[in-house]
Amino acid sequence: MNQASPPVLKAEMDRLNTIAAYNILDTLEEEDYDNITKIASAICEAPISLITIVDEKRQWFKAKVGIPVRETPIEYSICARAIESGKDFYVLNNVEEHPDLNAFYNEINQLGFKYYAGVPLVSEKGIPFGTLCVIDKKTRELTENQIAALRVLSKQVLNMLESRRQTIAHEKTISDLTLQNEALEKFAMLAAHDIKSPLANIVTLSELLLSDAHIEKDENTSGLTGMIKSASHQLFNYIQGLIEYSTSGNTIDQDLHVFHLNDIKMHLKSIYKTYQDAEVDFDFPEDRKITSIRVVIEQILINLITNSIKYCDKPQAKIQVSFEEDEKTMFFIVSDNGPGFPDNLKELSGLFTTGTRQDRYGKQGNGIGLATVKKLAEGLKGNLLLVKTSPEGSVIRVNIPKSFL
Incomplete structure (x- = not known):
């Protein structure tokens, strides 16, 4: 019995990295995606419609109409062949006659697939990673209006996935910045505490020197010591303020x-x-x-x-x-x-x-x-x-x- 051969996909790492950025694999069903497959099925008058993601060893269905499974092996993936074709619209009028897929048709095509039409999903960087497709149990052709509608719906899928990717990237950026800010505030507070103690000693010593200078009526020493004391007090207040700022967020909890x-x-x-x-x-x-x-x-x-x-x-x-x-x-x-x-x-x-x-x-x-x-x-x-x-x-x-x- 013939075995279906897995399609040879170019730029596989780019595709897998693109899929990873969307973080979409094995997520639960979502109404917005489900509605697109329902609309595609209705417009194209096809019993089966899928949003597929072509992973390393499988094709996974984010949304589906007309089939019970959520994934199939990549060896039997028409969608993998669609994205590898380089075409913006891929059609097979009779799946049974395709030389690479006759094993697929004979062995696991229990639903009697005959017709396939799909629009590859292509990322903003030009990496194809899945399809929006319709499947029928009879040979046929889509009208120009049906093909145009399928293209429009595929763009909506891409918009939703891109929005998802941007949200994930935004949340990661916020998380990274939050961690960096927490580390910076912790460092500032520790550094301020470390500086505060020796600075207090400088203030005390300058006050003693200033007192001695007044007793001895040494105006030059008194003036210089006064400047040291003033600068030390200013730095001390600055550090105290920095500590208060660093710890102010704790009260919100x-x-x-x-x-x-x-x-x-x-x-x-x-x-x-x-x-x-x-x-x-x-x-x-x-x-x-x-x-x-x-x-x-x-x-x-x-x-x-x-x-x-x-x-x-x-x-x-x-x-x-x-x-x-x-x-x-x-x-x-x-x-x-x-x-x-x-x-x-x-x-x-x-x-x-x-x-x-x-x-x-x-x-x-x-x-x-x-x-x-x-x-x-x-x-x-x-x-x-x-x-x-x-x-x-x-x-x-x-x-x-x-x-x-």
Whole structure:
């Protein structure tokens, strides 16, 4: 008894790599693909229609009409011969008369296949890897309209597969970037902790030297030591901010719970009541409860309030913190009487983005505070918006969608 010979397929590794990129083999049936084979069968008036993927040793059916199996050996694959033909439309009017397939016809063609017509599925890189085909039990010919419809349907299959490939690639990119960001944040936090300890020693030693210089009235040493102390403090604050930014995402993993806005107000008032050069007022509705992560809300507001106090150019910083809401969103609004934001900070965008001026205590900003607020807000699926800025003051609004809650 004659044995069917497997077709000799060129560029096999390219084909297998293309199939792997789609990650489609052995997936469950899907309605969108099933509908295409149903439409192809109806338009072409053929009892059998298949979306086939030609693997290394088999042809597998992503969708099928008219046959019970999900795959057949590649030795008996007409679709493999279709993609190897190089034609954009492959037809066999009588399968029984094909010299390579008479063994197929005699041995396993229990359904009595006679007619085959298929459009090869070709990737964007020009690699054929499967077909959309129709099969009949009688010899026949398709009309031009039926062939055109089969081509259109094959393009739809390719569009769905390409969309699937892009989604997989996109998800992998996101996963890779997430891992890289986690590793980078971990490294930054560890490095910052390692630097923080010896830097604290430098600050302490500079204070001792500065004290000795004052006693001995050595103005030159006093000036140089003061510069060392100032630079050390600035670097210390920078590193502390970097640690806070690196760990700020950890609070997002905490559970949601219900709490009074008044509890936040009382806590923040207790923090800022000792500030002689700042007045912080709250406009929260009485007895309003919200569902969120309290520690995240407090960190956001503390960063914004502290930032407003630090960079206020008036003798008395005045900050108003209010709460508003609509059906979909909660709004925390922080208004101040500061000098407004420099042009390069109006987007409230990035880590290490700073203005040119020092704060009211003579220290240069490091740009980490606002980046931390932005990161925390995004962790709640919200965002940070600069509503208004001028030399008379600024208004920043934190938008948190209730759908997240």
